[in-house]
Amino acid sequence: MRPAYSERPQLVVEPVARLIEEFSRLPGIGPKTASRLTFFLLRAEPELAHGLAQALHDLKDQVRLCQRCFNITVEEFCPICLEPSRDQSVICVVEEPLDLLAIERTGAYRGLYHVLHGHIAPLDGVYREHLKIDELIARLRTEAVDEVILATNPNTEGEATAYLILKDLVPLGVRATRLARGLPTGGDLEWADIDTLGAALEGRREL
Amino acid sequence: MYVSNLSLRDFRNYRRLDLELASSTTLLYGVNAAGKTSLLEALYYLATTRSPRSSSDRELVNWQAEGEAGALPFARIAADVQQAHARTRLEVLIQLRADESSTQRPQLRPQGSAQKLIRINRKPVRALDLVGQLRVVLFTPADLVLVYGSPAERRRYLDITLSQLDPHYVRTLAQYNKLLQQRNSLLRAWRERRRPLRGIDDELGYWDNELTAAGGYVLAERLRAVADLNTIAGTLYDTITGSGQQLAIGYDSSFERPTDTIEGAALSQRMLQSLRALRRDEVQRGQTLIGPHRDDLTFAVGGINLGIYGSRGQQRSVALALKLGESRLMYERSGDMPVLLLDDVLSELDMQRRKHVLSSIRHTGQQTLVTATDLSDFEPDFLQQAHHLRVENGQIFAL
Numbered sequence: 209m210r211p212a213y214s215e216r217p218q219l220v221v222e223p224v225a226r227l228i229e230e231f232s233r234l235p236g237i238g239p240k241t242a243s244r245l246t247f248f249l250l251r252a253e254p255e256l257a258h259g260l261a262q263a264l265h266d267l268k269d270q271v272r273l274c275q276r277c278f279n280i281t282v283e284e285f286c287p288i289c290l291e292p293s294r295d296q297s298v299i300c301v302v303e304e305p306l307d308l309l310a311i312e313r314t315g316a317y318r319g320l321y322h323v324l325h326g327h328i329a330p331l332d333g334v335y336r337e338h339l340k341i342d343e344l345i346a347r348l349r350t351e352a353v354d355e356v357i358l359a360t361n362p363n364t365e366g367e368a369t370a371y372l373i374l375k376d377l378v379p380l381g382v383r384a385t386r387l388a389r390g391l392p393t394g395g396d397l398e399w400a401d402i403d404t405l406g407a408a409l410e411g412r413r414e415l
Numbered sequence: 416m417y418v419s420n421l422s423l424r425d426f427r428n429y430r431r432l433d434l435e436l437a438s439s440t441t442l443l444y445g446v447n448a449a450g451k452t453s454l455l456e457a458l459y460y461l462a463t464t465r466s467p468r469s470s471s472d473r474e475l476v477n478w479q480a481e482g483e484a485g486a487l488p489f490a491r492i493a494a495d496v497q498q499a500h501a502r503t504r505l506e507v508l509i510q511l512r513a514d515e516s517s518t519q520r521p522q523l524r525p526q527g528s529a530q531k532l533i534r535i536n537r538k539p540v541r542a543l544d545l546v547g548q549l550r551v552v553l554f555t556p557a558d559l560v561l562v563y564g565s566p567a568e569r570r571r572y573l574d575i576t577l578s579q580l581d582p583h584y585v586r587t588l589a590q591y592n593k594l595l596q597q598r599n600s601l602l603r604a605w606r607e608r609r610r611p612l613r614g615i616d617d618e619l620g621y622w623d624n625e626l627t628a629a630g631g632y633v634l635a636e637r638l639r640a641v642a643d644l645n646t647i648a649g650t651l652y653d654t655i656t657g658s659g660q661q662l663a664i665g666y667d668s669s670f671e672r673p674t675d676t677i678e679g680a681a682l683s684q685r686m687l688q689s690l691r692a693l694r695r696d697e698v699q700r701g702q703t704l705i706g707p708h709r710d711d712l713t714f715a716v717g718g719i720n721l722g723i724y725g726s727r728g729q730q731r732s733v734a735l736a737l738k739l740g741e742s743r744l745m746y747e748r749s750g751d752m753p754v755l756l757l758d759d760v761l762s763e764l765d766m767q768r769r770k771h772v773l774s775s776i777r778h779t780g781q782q783t784l785v786t787a788t789d790l791s792d793f794e795p796d797f798l799q800q801a802h803h804l805r806v807e808n809g810q811i812f813a814l
């Protein structure tokens with residue numbers, strides 16, 4: 209039997225209901241916020257909605273991953289990989305592009321990056337093959353790299369990820385380091401303050 | 416320690432309650448389903464962040480509860496805990512969640528239908544921080560399953576006792592359980608052939624190290640508790656039964672532990688070796704086969720296992736000795752007596768056991784809440800010393 213309410217005529221017209229539903233799929237947005245955003249856009253100047261639609265479209269259409277480090281970019285390679293003054297002998301491995309941005313903000317790092325796009329989390333079905341680990345190993349085989357900084361988050365999943373990468377680095381003979389302790393454990397790099405993160409980078413330890 | 420004030424809002428059948436409690440014995444009486452057990456349940460919840468009788472927090476919220484200003488309905492438990500030199504205000508808010516809509520991202524794991532907000536002295540804290548602020552020992556007729564029930568019951572007994580005593584234990588145990596789930600997911604993926612088997616040692620390496628580090632600590636603390644309980648509860652059993660026999664509590668490990676040490680690091684090391692030797696079995700079964708989550712307790716008198724061969728009377732005496740022992744252990748380790756919650760247990764006991772329980776309460780001056788439907792279970796001088804509260808339809812009347 210169908211529930212009673214669906215037999216009544218729909219109170220909210222379809223395009224409005226659809227946008228509310230789309231907004232509610234976003235993290236941190238419940239049905240209430242979704243309705244508020246939708247009705248705000250409904251009342252606002254058309255340019256706002258059109259600009260937003262275009263931005264969303266371009267996001268998926270134009271943004272892609274750097275062929276070398278998997279940072280987000282609109283070209284084949286990202287701005288960092290294209291900058292000749294960066295130290296080509298160090299790679300800093302991070303979980304997400306946002307972590308890369310956090311490290312860039314410290315100004316304490318001039319090397320290259322490698323973005324894994326996630327961390328090991330078997331409970332959520334995320335395993336080694338879902339991360340850009342094989343791609344990192346392939347890079348290390350072709351590029352002249354002296355040091356890999358494992359800058360995954362200082363929590364269980366981040367540590368598990370660093371451990372697994374380290375296992376692959378040993379046979380390659382590449383020096384591996386880990387950010388100094390002092391970052392709030394269990395936290396995300398993304399939220400660490402600039403000074404703490406800068407210090408953790410300076411004081412990185414050998415693995 | 417004792418609870419000087421308990422206030423409830425929309426908790427079970429209590430709409431609003433603000434209750435002063437004596438530091439000695441209080442007798443709560445009333446007909447069945449009046450709300451006596453719910454009162455003990457509220458205190459137990461504050462001590463352990465979970466209910467002894469229901470697995471879903473949602474059930475704790477009164478069905479008529481309404482949220483304020485459009486917020487979702489919630490139940491609230493708050494209490495003042497009085498210790499030698501300090502008073503602590505504990506507070507738990509159990510708030511219903513909106514029903515998950517079908518548009519939620521599928522990769523989100525299903526969440527409980529209620530969320531907890533916890534405050535200590537009005538400061539928001541995590542659930543784990545609450546455990547140990549108030550220490551309670553709960554006696555219920557269901558305690559008998561400690562003796563003849565599944566091993567999980569006996570592990571829970573040790574874990575709840577130790578968690579209330581040691582903040583490091585409750586955190587390490589939570590960490591252990593989380594690591595266990597991750598490791599089991601990894602093993603299950605291989606069992607179901609969803610992933611290639613290459614690099615299995617590397618992939619398990621981190622989880623093996625962390626799991627055994629936490630597991631060794633948990634095991635060491637449990638073994639230390641069992642050693643203490645043997646001294647305490649072993650003798651209590653004799654006093655309760657008058658049999659002249661001591662109770663021997665054994666700890667059954669899921670792997671062969673070293674005989675010469677109960678030190679955490681050594682236990683971790685041995686657990687790690689045993690795990691590595693079990694690779695093939697674990698992948699085949701898709702789960703972690705050894706560790707504190709697979710262990711058990713045994714109870715024996717004169718070499719006879721009472722869990723299997725004991726009479727109901729003997730089993731009741733064991734359960735009682737374990738509970739009184741738990742209280743004594745908490746006192747010995749913390750220097751402070753826990754609050755005793757006796758939920759309708761006396762009617763189950765014969766004269767001698769009942770007398771033993773009542774006299775051990777009276778002599779300690781420990782805060783004790785006793786529920787009963789029938790006052791004839793109690794001796795006159797006990798009734799005279801206790802504070803009486805009548806419970807009726809989620810309301811409480813002092814006499």
Ligand SMILES: [Zn+2]
Pocket residue numbers: 274275276277278279285286287288289
């Ligand atoms: Zn790049």
